[in-house]
Amino acid sequence: xxxxxxxxEERIAIEQRVRELEIEHSDLDDVIDRLVHNPxxxxxQLRRLKKRKLAIKDTIAxxxxxxxxxxxx
Numbered sequence: 911x912x913x914x915x916x917x918x919e920e921r922i923a924i925e926q927r928v929r930e931l932e933i934e935h936s937d938l939d940d941v942i943d944r945l946v947h948n949p950x951x952x953x954x955q956l957r958r959l960k961k962r963k964l965a966i967k968d969t970i971a972x973x974x975x976x977x978x979x980x981x982x983x
Contacts, residue, residue, distance in 0.1 A: 915979060924973050931970050938963040 916924070942959050945951050 916976065921977060924976055928970055928973050928977075931966050931973070935963060935966045935970065938966070 938959055942956065942963065945956050945959070
């Protein structure tokens with residue numbers, strides 16, 4: 911892709927951010943699960959949380975992709 915390899919500091923920072931996002935993703939999963947089982951749930955809040963969870967998942971995937979070096983075929 912023509913991007914420079916990551917420095918050790920960049921790699922560490924990305925790995926830390928991935929860990930933080932994975933925790934947030936897990937926390938959102940727990941909150942969403944509790945809301946789904948609540949008979950008086952707020953559908954708008956539930957949709958927003960699910961959208962945020964999906965955005966976090968996408969961000970995690972992009973960051974993990976940056977950690978994998980490009981392989982020249």
